Amino acid sequence: MALHFVGFRGDEYGRAVRVFGVPDFIHIGWDRWARQEVVAGDVAIFATGTAEGEPSTYSFPDIREA
Template identity: 45%
Template sequence: MSDDPPRVVHYVGFRDDRYWSAFRVFGGPRVIHRRWDARARRDIGEDDVVIFAEGDETQPLARWNGDDLDEALL
């Protein structure tokens, strides 16, 4: 068994049916970030997978942090 933390799947900015398309391709997210903000960027680990509804990690960060949904709390 590896001592490495598990790889986490993050979804960023999904608000419509694209969520289900991504879910079919990548599986369910561990964390859903409602927007690309400082909190989302800070929570993403080196080996994590990040799926964006629009854009990529080079887009500007939101001015305010949004609340996130964690699979463990649902």
């Protein structure tokens, strides 16, 4: 079982970590790649929306550098 955080951008990330723990995977947005990585038995926590939402037609980058 893996914990995925999807779409977290700011302070809500820290609150989610306090509630759910440190995620195994962080997805910048809900795209077809993120949907493929969330498999049966995994837990996906969304900043907004749900796993039933249609994934973006555009891919999000795997990493965002500051």
